[in-house]
Amino acid sequence: MYFTILILMFLSGFCYSSQLVYLPRQAVKTKDEVSPGSDVCLRCDVSLLSEFSTLQWTKEGKPTSNTTLIYNNSAYIILHTADEHNTGEYYCRLNKDGKIQTITNHTLTVKTHSYNGNVKTNKSIYRESSSKRDVSLICKTNNNNYDSWRWTWEKRPNSQIDLITVKKGGKVEVKGPIKPGRFSSTTYNSQAFTFHISPVLYNYSGTYRCITETTIYTTTILHTIRVSVEPPGGVLRSQSVLLTCELSEVTESVTLVWLRMERKRGVLEKQNRITEKNNKLQLRVNLSSFKTEPLHWQCAVFTENQLRALAPVILNFTSEITNAPTISTKIITVSNQRSTDNVTATNQDTEDSGLKMVIIVFCAVTVSVLILLSLLVFKCLKNTVDVDTGSGFKSQDDDDNIHYASVTVAASNQGADRCHASSEVLDNNAGVIYSAIKVQ
Incomplete structure (x- = not known):
């Protein structure tokens, strides 16, 4: 009986604890x-x-x-x-x-305002030094009795200078070395006076104050963070990489942390606590011979367990063949060149064969034309010689019949004696040719 009660009490406690876990x-x-x-x-x-x-x-x-x-x-x-x-x-x-x-x-x-009675609102902000980062220094008030406002910058103690100034209802005058960005207030409307800095450079750290005629209305301390990779750009997978995270200055206890990002979670790689007495305002981590995919890193700034800023770094590892010319790469290049040369040579041989054929045909046609022209010239010359010698007969080989020819020649001298001559020629081919020549 008691044993059964103990079992029931145990099961009841187990179920109650299970409900506590999931509630x-x-x-x-x-x-x-x-x-x-x-x-x-x-x-x-x-x-x-x-x-x-x-x-x-x-x-x-x-x-x-x-x-x-x-x-x-x-x-x-x-x-x-x-x-x-x-x-x-x-x-x-x-x-x-x-x-x-x-x-x-x-x-x-x-x-709705930056000032509350006699309590000064001092703000400490952290920004990464980057061309894509900006910061807006906002000064708001519910009091319309101020006639002039100005933003000042103090890079070091006792080095305060005016950046921009404005009088009530007027336009902003730019006086300092830091030029206002496009979101800065161009006029003061008795409600807000904003100084926009874009981009944020590493040497822009310091103390910024919004001041009325006699009162420091609000103070903002800007800390800048700078991250760097050595060597810069893409690196080989077998090459060591040095990551550096640097803080411009400290006015409070700060912890720098290098985090290796795995999905959306940060895994601690190295950290360093920095105080005003510690002059080492940077944290470095050496990555040697990483064989994994491109890695995402972030330098995180913490103050009293509160995250104040993140500066990301993405490492792009490249293969050795792509970045460094190796022997194999050169061999591939030479082989490709040789293949190209062979194709070019083959094409050149084909073109040369075609050209030779054209030349041969042209020469043959030229020779044939020259032979025909030679025959025609020879025939013309032969006919001319025959006419000059007075031979106007056909060859006996062409015809065995009797041929008659009569030629009249005009004498060069008038009054010359006229004569009549006739002759008979008997050829062995039994052909008889009669010719009569009359001279006048």
Whole structure:
């Protein structure tokens, strides 16, 4: 009896624990209020993320278009340069075995102004140095009593210079070395004064301030990140590669991390914690003789377990035959050349044979024409000689009959004696030819 009760209690406890495993837990709710132009990082964590499970941030049911990173069983998104459009509800959901569970529910509110009483809003933002990156420095106010505004830049302490200035109702005057981008405010409308930087260069790091006549309205500290690959461009698969991630400056504790991206997840390769006392503001990783497909890497910047920026690198490995001319490549080239030469020689021989045939036919025709012309000339000359010698008879071989011929010759001298001569010739062929010559 007691044994049966123990079994029932055990089975009841097992079923209850199983229900606890599959029942979705209550989502963690958080709230955040930031000033315009801030970078907002959202993070949600799970105890264990299997290979076929996914974590996804959404805004009010729709996937976000911002940067998402899954690393160490956590999902991160970064909202760069937040404004009123980023205000709303954000959900981090776990998709496991077709079941969706909400892990975090975050409410984000973006203020309508950059200054709140005597509290200065200092923002620290991170950007990759790239021609495709930009940053907008936003200065908003609800007070219309200010007549002039300006954005200043301080690259180093005590080196503050004016970048752009404007007076109420006027146009912006550009004064500094950093030219405003196309999304910068061209006039001040007593509501917002924006300074847009595009592209972001590595030496643009520093402290930017929005200042009224006498008040520092907002301060933004820009940190720039630079990644590089040695050797640059495509590399051979058997060649070592050096990846470098460099930070312009630090004003807080920062952790640089090199992540090897496998699908959408980051796998730790190397990391380095950087403080203001640590002058080594870079992290390098040496990749030697990779035989895999092209790899996707990212340099991640963390501050207090919050993702602040990502700088991607895609390595394109190429084959040795394509990039470096080898012996086999040269042999293939020579063989192809020889084949081409053989085809060319064959075509040339065919053309030469045809040309020879044409020449032979032309020569034969020419010789035939010359022979015919020679015969005609010879015949004409013969006829001319016969006429000059007074022989106007046909050959006896042509006809055995009697032929008669009569020729009258005019004498050159008038009054010459007229004479009459006749002769008879008897040929052996029994032909008789009579000729009479009269001279006048």
